[in-house]
Structures are given as C-alpha cells and as structure tokens.
Amino acid sequence: MPTEDMKPNPEPDPIFTQLAEPFDPSEIKWRVTHTNRDGNRGAVIAFADPRAYTDRLNQLFTPTGWTRTYDVSTVSSVTRMKKDKLIQTGKVLVTCTLTITGLGCHAGSGEDWADEENAMTAAEAQAFKRACSCFGLGRYLYNFTEMWVPLNEYRQPVEFPKLPHWALPKGDNTGKPHPAAGSRPPAVQRGPIDQKTTARIEGFRRILGDPIYGEILWRIAQARQANAIPNAQLQANVAEAMERASRGFSKAHSLAQQIGETSFIAILDKLRIESMTTIPRLEMLKALVAEFEREAARTAA
Incomplete structure (x- = not known):
C-alpha cells in the first residue's frame, strides 16, 4: 500500500518522448544478415540511415543545438574469413560523442573490417547511431527479433516485413511507408524582406540567449541568421514568436x-x-516558469 510519504513517479520530459518516437516507415530499411541453405529465404534486420537521426535532432534542437565528435583508431594484423578464405586485414574503431544542449552527452562505438568498402x-554511422540510442533516439530498432523473408535470385528481399504497432509513429497504424513521408519539404518562396524587422529580430538575441533565439x-x-529569413511573412512569424518568448x-x-535567490538557484539546478x-530550448523555458509559479504560490501561502 502506498504511504503518504511516497511520491508519484515524475512525468517524463516531453523531449525524451519525442526523441524516442519511432521513425516514419519510409525511413526504415532492411538488411539481409544471412540466408538458408537454398538461398531463397533470408533473415533481415531493420535500420535507418544516419540522415533520419540527424533530421530528428535538427527538428528538436536545431542544427546549433547539438554536436558530435569522432575519435578514430585502427587495429592491424587481424585475420578473418572472407569468401571462404583466411585473409590478413585490420579493423577501424570509431567512438562518437554526441552532445545535446541541456541534456548532456553520450558516446557510442562502431567498428568495421578495414578491407571492407567504406x-x-x-x-562512424554505427557509432553515431549508438550514441543517439543512449538518448532514446532509434533505440526501439534494437527490439526487433529476427524475421525471415523470401529472396529473389540476387538474394535481395522480394517483400519486407510489416512493422509492428510499437514501431510506428503515433497516428500510424499501417506499418507501410507514406509516399510523401521522408521527402524534403519544397523550397520556401523567397521575396522582399523588411530591414527594420530584421533588426528587431536580431535585438531579441540578447533577451532570449543564443539557444532559444x-x-x-x-x-x-x-x-x-535573421538576415537569412527568406520572406517578409516568415519574418513576421519569427518576430511574433520571439515576442512571445520574451514575455x-x-x-x-x-x-x-518574488521567490528569492535561494529558491531561484535551487530551481535552476x-x-x-x-x-x-x-x-537550452523553449520547452525548458516553459518548465522554468511553471516551477517559479509553483514556488511563488507556495511562498505566498
């Protein structure tokens, strides 16, 4: 039985929920790992290209809100079997460190035989994806079990497995790729811009700080940059959003x-x-204001 001293589990940070959201089915690819003796059926695993990961990070944090670095090393004089022959080769070892502003950093490792093409x-792709999975991004792909599909004469899948419901984004129940999903948005129409609005937008940088700006x-x-906004309508939209954020x-x-320095520092920590x-981001500003409001109400009570 719960006691009065027990506290409910805290609500998960919405940003981690968005990171863990499955990719659109159009982003999912399948790789044959091995085949049966006849070669007419193969086991496949699901994966997504690194671009799907970078697109999600850009969407949630903007390109300036995250960074990645790579540390590369090699191992030589390693033997392996390749096409039924024992060959002398080496290994490429990569560590990727992914840093997201406000969330911290995680590292992932990847490796491949040095004699393999690319x-x-x-x-690098393997290391990057593993670092992303530490934040929950793409982690669900590790939950797939081995699935077998028919292969053609080139040992390529004739058909692909249907994605289970837990591997679909919210609102998608088909498991099938969307024709338009994953495609790049059309280019934004460029037009005249207002220099006064540009200057006004640039003025918000000091108020909002670089991350939210x-x-x-x-x-x-x-x-x-403010002077790279393509048209006056988008300028107005940006200025309006920055005005709301400044409020x-x-x-x-x-x-x-109202709450005092001690409570202020405690909430920031x-x-x-x-x-x-x-x-680091607008969602965190909203969370900060909510915490301040709760503390102000508690102090006034």
Whole structure:
C-alpha cells in the first residue's frame, strides 16, 4: 500500500518522448544478415540511415543545438574469413560523442573490417547511431527479433516485413511507408524582406540567449541568421514568436524576484540550467516558469 510519504513517479520530459518516437516507415530499411541453405529465404534486420537521426535532432534542437565528435583508431594484423578464405586485414574503431544542449552527452562505438568498402563511413554511422540510442533516439530498432523473408535470385528481399504497432509513429497504424513521408519539404518562396524587422529580430538575441533565439529561427524559417529569413511573412512569424518568448522571460525574471535567490538557484539546478541566458530550448523555458509559479504560490501561502 502506498504511504503518504511516497511520491508519484515524475512525468517524463516531453523531449525524451519525442526523441524516442519511432521513425516514419519510409525511413526504415532492411538488411539481409544471412540466408538458408537454398538461398531463397533470408533473415533481415531493420535500420535507418544516419540522415533520419540527424533530421530528428535538427527538428528538436536545431542544427546549433547539438554536436558530435569522432575519435578514430585502427587495429592491424587481424585475420578473418572472407569468401571462404583466411585473409590478413585490420579493423577501424570509431567512438562518437554526441552532445545535446541541456541534456548532456553520450558516446557510442562502431567498428568495421578495414578491407571492407567504406569501412570508415560504416563505423562512424554505427557509432553515431549508438550514441543517439543512449538518448532514446532509434533505440526501439534494437527490439526487433529476427524475421525471415523470401529472396529473389540476387538474394535481395522480394517483400519486407510489416512493422509492428510499437514501431510506428503515433497516428500510424499501417506499418507501410507514406509516399510523401521522408521527402524534403519544397523550397520556401523567397521575396522582399523588411530591414527594420530584421533588426528587431536580431535585438531579441540578447533577451532570449543564443539557444532559444536559434531554435525559433530554425523552426519557423529554417534560417540560422535573421538576415537569412527568406520572406517578409516568415519574418513576421519569427518576430511574433520571439515576442512571445520574451514575455516568457519577463515573467520568469519577475517570478525570480518574488521567490528569492535561494529558491531561484535551487530551481535552476533542478532543471540543469546554468543561467537565464543559456536556457537550452523553449520547452525548458516553459518548465522554468511553471516551477517559479509553483514556488511563488507556495511562498505566498
């Protein structure tokens, strides 16, 4: 029986839920790992290209909200069986460290035989995906069990397995690729821009800090600088969004004065925010204001 001292499990951070969301079926590919003796059936595993991972990271954090670094080493004088022959080769070993602003960093490792074509690219992709899985991104792909499919004379799948419901994005029950899914959005129409609006947008950088300023620019206009916004309508949309965010900052500063320095610092530490100018994303700003409001209400009671 629960006691009064027991606290319910905290709500999961929405950003981790979005990271763990399965890819669109159109992003899923299948690789044959081995075949039966006759070669007419093969076991397949599901995977997604690194582009699907980078697209998700860009969507959630913008291109400036995450980084990755690679550490490469090699091992020589290794023997392996290849096409029924024992050959002398080596291995390429890669460690990828993925850092997401406000969430921290994780590392993943990858390797491939040095004699394989594109060994470095394959090892880097494997390391990057494993680092992403530490944040929950693409981790569900490891839950697939071995599935067998018929193969053609070239030992390629004749048909692919239907994805189970747990491997589908929310709202998708078919398991089949969407024809338009995964395709690049059409180019945004470029047109005249207003220089005064550009200057106004640039003025929000000091108020919002680089992370949130960059997030709004990218999410609304797919731009990294105010003068790169393609048209006046998108300029207006960006300015409006930044105005709303600045009101959120004003509210946060006002509440911070009400609750006092001790509570202010404690809440920043709880949310892992270094300062008001380095809040990593809009969702975190909303969470900060909510925490300040709860503390202000508790103090006033």
